[in-house]
Amino acid sequence: MQLKSFKINKPILNIKALNNTLYLRFFLKRFYYSVSAILIFFTGTGCKKFLDKEILGNYPETEFYQTQQQAVLAINAAYQPLAFYTPQNRLWVFGDVASDDAAKGGNAGDQADIGLIDDFNITPINGNLEDEWALLYEGVTRCNIVLAKVPPISMDATLQARILAEAKFLRSWYYFTLINIFGDVPLVLTPLNADQLQVPQSPMTTIFESVIEPDLIDAAMHLAPAYAGADVGRATSGAATALLAKAYLFQKKWDQAASAANQVISSGIYSLMPVYNQNFNVNFKNNSESVFEFQHLSGQVPFTGNVLNQWFAPAVDGGYYFDAPTQDFVDEFEKTSSGLYDPRLDYTVGRDSMPWFNGEIFSKDWSPTGYLTKKYQQPFSEISKALKGDGSVDYMAIRYADVLLWYAEALNELGRSAEALIPLNEVRKRARESYLYDTFLPGYGTVPDGLLPDVTVTGQDDLRQAIRHERRVELGFEFHRYFDIIRYGDTYAIQALLDKPNFNYSINQHFPIPQSERDRNHALH
Template sequence: MKYISYTLCTFLCWMIVGCEDILEKEPLALISTTNAYITEADATRAVTAAYHPLMANNWCCGAWGNSGFMHWVLGNVASDDTEKGGESGSDQLYAQQVSLFNIPSDNDATRFAWSSQYIGIRRANLVLDNVPDIEMDADLKARYLAEAKFLRAWYYSNLVKTFGDVPLVLTTELEAYDLTRAPKQEVYNQIIQDLQEAMAVLPAEYDDAERGRATRGAAQAYLGKVYLYLNDFPMAEEMFGQVINSGTYSLDPDYYGMFLREGENSPEHIFQVQFHNDQGAQPANNQLNTVFASRARNGWGFNLPTQDFVDAFEEGDPRLNHTVYKTGDVMPDGLIANVGNSTTGYLNKKYYVPEYERVGGALQPGRDDIYMRLGKVMLWYAEAANENGNTQEALDALNQIRERAREGNPDVLPDITETDQDALRELIWHEQRVEFGQEFERFYELVRQGRAGEVMRGYAEKYNTAKGSGYTDGVNEIFPIPQAEINLSGGVLSQNQGY
C-alpha cells in the first residue's frame, strides 16, 4: 500500500508539474482585446455587438429567452395600463411583484434590467476604447464611435430612470461593481454629452443595408427626452423641434400599419430594434409576439390591457381598435379573435401576428420593436412647448396627432382649443397615454410627471384591487438595486431607500 501510495503521489506530482505548460496555455478559441481590434471588419463586428443587447430587451428569464431590460414589465405592468396576465399570479412572479410594488431585491425583472444594460455599456466601451487605434476609413471610424456613444447613452437612460444613481462606467478597465453609485445628475450629464457628440457625427439616414443603426434624428429625439425627464423644457422643445423640422420623418397615415411587418421602416420610425424574419439555425425573432399572444392561440397571455386603459380613449377613437383587441374582433388576417383566459378581456394588438406574417406558422416573426417614433416626439414637443408658454405651437403639434388618429372622420377627435396651461397639460398627458399606449412608456411617464403614486393608488381604490395599492411615495419611483450586484461589490454598492 505504501508503494502504491508513493507511486500514485509521484504520478500526480508529475502530472501537475509536467502539464503546467499545457494547462496554462491561452485557449485557442478565445479572442482577446489584443487581437480582436485590428481591421475595419473587426470594428464593424464590435459595433454590431454593441447593438445586440437591444434585442434582449423584450423578455426574461433563463431558458425562456434572452434576459433583457423587461420594458413590458417595468414600463407597462408597473402602471395602470396593463395587468400581468399569464396562467396565475405565480406565473412569472417577478412581474406580479412589480405590479403590486412588493419588489424584493432579488426580483428577476430588475436583475436582468441591470445586467443587460451594463452588458450593452461594456460593449459600447469596448468600441470606444479600441476602435480609435484601428487603421481604417476615418469617416466610418467616426461614425462607429458616434454609434457607440449613442448606444451607451441609450443603455444609461434606461438604467438611470429605473434605478436612480448608478455606477458610471466609461472604460472597459472597470466593472459596475468596482464603483460606487454616481449621482443621477452626473449620469444624465454623461448621457447628454454622449448624445450631443453622437448627434454631431451620425448621418440623417442610412441605405437599406444598414437601416436600424442610430441616426442623427434618433440622437436628437433621445436628447430631447432626457431634457424632458430633467424638466428642462426649453431644451426639450428645441431638440424635439429639430427632429420635427428636419424633414426626415413624417406621421404615417396608417397608424396600425406601422406596427406590422409591412410597416417596418415607416417614415414615422426614428429608432427601432430590428429582427430577422426567418426561422433558420440562428433566428433573431421578437419573443414579445408570443409573450403577448392569446393562450387560446399558442401564446403566453401576458401584458393584458386594463379596462382603465380602454376607457381612456375618447368615443370613436380608431386608435382603440388598433391598440387592443377582445374576443370576437375581426383581426387583420380575417380571423376571429379569442383572447383566451385574459382576466381583463383584452390583449395587445400592436404585437398581434397575422397569419400572413407567420413564418412556418410561428408566432415569432422578425417584427421590430419601435422605441422612438415621430408621434411620441410631437406629443413630448407639445408638452414642452406648453410648459414654455408657447401655446399655439403646443396646440399645432397636438392637433396634428389627433388629425392623423381620426382617419378622415370629422365626427371624432375634434381639435383641442384649450389655452389654459394647466388644463392643456392634462389634455396632452391624456393624448400621450392613448397615442403611445402599450409602448412601454406609461410608468416612467407617471413618475416623470410626479403623479405615479396618486394614479396607482387611485387605480387600486377604483377597481378594488391590490395592483398599485402598495405604491409608496419616495420609494417606488425607482426599483431596487439587484442584491446579487451588491454582493458582488462586497457592499460597495448601496441599496435604494425602502428596499
C-alpha cells in the same frame, strides 16, 4: 462589484460571439462567419453577465480590433442588448405592467415575479430586476469596448467617427434606461477588470449631464441623417437628437427639450404614417415615422426574432397572454356621441367580439382582464403558430409622434400653449384620418363626425392634461407609461395607481438594485 473572473492565460476574443449577438440585418447579411468558438453569453446572474466578462474564443485579443471590418463587428454587437429576441428583455414589465395600462396577464402562477411588480410587492431578489440590470450593463460594456478599442485602428476616418458616435448613442440609451428604472447607478465608462468593479452609484443628474447629454450632442454631429440598404436600422443623427430631447424633457429642461425636439421636426426627414397601425406592421418597417427602431428578423441562425409575438398572444394562438390591458386603459380612449371609438383603441387592443388576427373574433375569456394588446403580434400568414416566438415585427423605440408630443409638452410648460396645440393636433389628426386610408375601417373614406376634434384649450393646466391623455392613447403598450407616470409627479402618480395599494411614490419612483449586485459590489449605498 466583486466578481468571479474567467481565468485564462491569453485574453482571446470570440469573433463569432460578436457575430451571434447581432440582430441587425446589415450584419446578418454581410458579416456571418463560420468560426467555431466558445460563447460565454448571458449565463449566471447580475454583474457576472457583463462587467467582468472576457469574451472567449479562438481569436487572441491582440489579433482582434485590428481592422475596419472588426470595428464594424464590434459596434454591431453593441446593438444586440436592445432587442426582444430573448425573454430577458423585460422593458415591457417596467413600462407597462407596473403602470395603470396593464396587468401581468398569463396564468395566475406563471412568471410570479412579474406579478409581484404588478402588485408593487418588489424585493431586490425579483428576477426581472436581475435580467434587466444585466442586459443593460451588457450593452454599456460593449459600447465601452468599442470606445476603447476602435480609436487606435487604422481605418476610414469617417466610418471610425460614425462607429464611435453609434457607441456613444447606444451607451446613452442604456444609461437613460438604467436610471429611469433603477435611479442612481454605477457609472462605468471604460472596460474594467474584476478588481476594479467596486463602483458606487453616481447621481442621476451626474449621469445625465456628464455622459448622456454630451455624448448625444457629439453623436448627432457624426451620425448620418439616414441610411440606405443594409445599414438601415443604425442610429442616426435624428435619433441622437431625439433621445437628447427626451433626456432634457425628463429633467424638465423645457427650453432645451423644445429646441432639440424642434430640430428633429424641422429636419424634414420624419412624418406620421397615414394609418396608425402601420407602425406595428412588418410590411412597414423603418418607415417615415421611425426615428429609432429595434430590428428583428425571423427564421435566422442565430435567432433574431421578436419573442413578444408569443408572450403577448392568446393561448389559442400559441401564446402566453402577458401584458394584458386594463379596463382603465380602454376607458381612456375617446368616443363620439354615437359611440364610435378613437380607432387607436382597436389598433392597440383586442376586445370582446371584435376582429382579431387569422380571421378570429376576440373573446374576453382569452385574457384575465378581458383584453390583450395587438402590438407586436402577427397573423399566421406571416409567422406560423409553430414558430410563434420568432416574430419579425420591430420595436419602434422612438416614433415621430412621440417627438411631436415631447415638443407640445415642452412648449406648454414654457407657457407657449397656443404653439403647443400645433404638434398635439397633428397627432390627433393622423389618428382620425386613419379612416381616409384604412380600407378595413367601417365607413372607410370619411372621417366620422365628432371623432377626435382638435384640442382648443390654451390654459396651461388643461392643456397639460390633454397632452398627457394623448401620450397615453397614442403610445399605449410601447413601454413608456410607467416612466411618464413617475416623471409627472406624486399627485398624478398616486391618482393613476390607486388600484395598486402597495404603491408608494417616495419608494417606487425607482426599482431596487438587484440583491446579487449588492452582494458583489459593496461600494453601493
